[in-house]
Amino acid sequence: MIDVETVRKLPRFSGLTPEAHKWLSERLARKFFEKGKLLFLEGEDSSYLYLVERGAVKVFRSLESGRELILGLFRYGDAIGEVALIDGNGYPASASAHEDSTVLLMRREDYLYYLKAFDGAAIALLRDLMMRMRTMQRRMEDLGGGGVEYRLGRVLQTFCAASKGDGPLYIPVPLTRQDFADMVGARVETVIRIMSRWQKEGLIGHDEGRLWVRDRATLEALVHSE
């Protein structure tokens, strides 16, 4: 049981009535996950909907090749586990805390009831799913379409999409080279070589661990270079 105010602020629930907020607040629980801890494993029966409140949650799959492909990084307001909750076939991927994170949990039964009972809930879900499908499609195009350099550029674009202004664009999540490699489907060494070159050329850099891209024009250049 958590604060109504917290619920009301979540973009996912913002359009609902005060009654709905109250109902939700009584059925959401807060849980803390230390960096690296698993939220769930692929194949597990899906029992909960997760809403990221603080930190970042990594959703990934371990491939037969031994690689790990990062399917998405979810941050404040993002929902995880919906697909599995609705079709009831178990989680299609694993999730772990990419940083120390707190999430809000809702039990499966409650969520299903919520979808039916409250106007706008199902619509919100549909909209979310559509957006995600577009995102996934773009990822597929990237993975199938070009070299590692191109794919890396696209990933940076994705993370910079939200930032504004003219100066350097900061990536809002701490990412290791390995993380990048897992996102573009490449090896660490390859990623390092490319990013080192970009760094030498002044296109990217980092302050106190936070990565940045020089400016918006640079960001465009990264993907058009090949």
Place this chain on the structure above:
Amino acid sequence: MIDVETVRKLPRFSGLTPEAHKWLSERLARKFFEKGKLLFLEGEDSSYLYLVERGAVKVFRSLESGRELILGLFRYGDAIGEVALIDGNGYPASASAHEDSTVLLMRREDYLYYLKAFDGAAIALLRDLMMRMRTMQRRMEDLGGGGVEYRLGRVLQTFCAASKGDGPLYIPVPLTRQDFADMVGARVETVIRIMSRWQKEGLIGHDEGRLWVRDRATLEALVHSE
């Protein structure tokens, strides 16, 4: 306006009431597309839901690199254009008739009304979307996970998934080497070299243009070989 019987048989509508079937039959139109003709272009405003009745429809995106990535081949009973219809942002990809095909069309307004008015309609949509998200995720893993050989094997698996029995597994759609290349994100020549080798090894072959894989065990072997 089409036959009620036709509507009733579509898996997508099978669970609905006779009233719903009648309502739908009055709002669906049939249209023929010659092989190669465009159903719609990416970016176009979405006005219709498409249901494949006969033939096969190819959904694809033209990438900046000049390549074309096939996002999916849709056959009897499959719906196309739902994402765009619901979020209203235009089609995220193009579609063309991969063979001579007939499709059933429903106007956007009608479809949206249908979703709200008939019990089970929204649920059917959700289920369909979930399944597609799982499919897309698998595709992403494939594209990001291994070499062309692995990806080709996975594509064959996908097409053979529906066939049963012990003998050779026939691929139910006529596909050129270029089509395969466009599905796995590779060049024609690469696909040809791999498939020629498989053919020499007796793993695959073709009768009167129809491609087959030797048996189920072979199918497994194709992807585990590397």
Place this chain on the structure above:
DNA sequence: CGGTCCGTTGAGGCCTATCAATCGCGGTGG
């Protein structure tokens, strides 16, 4: 100080793209 994690660099080799040329086939027009 040893251990772990991350970043980095180098050498070598496989895989895939690229470019170019050829072949078979069906259709078409003369």
Place this chain on the structure above:
DNA sequence: CCACCGCGATTGATAGGCCTCAACGGACCG
């Protein structure tokens, strides 16, 4: 009927990208 053309399949040669293996340095921590 035959020459020609367009399309898909095929093959070879070559270059370059990316992986693989291996080793090393630095930061942080117990």
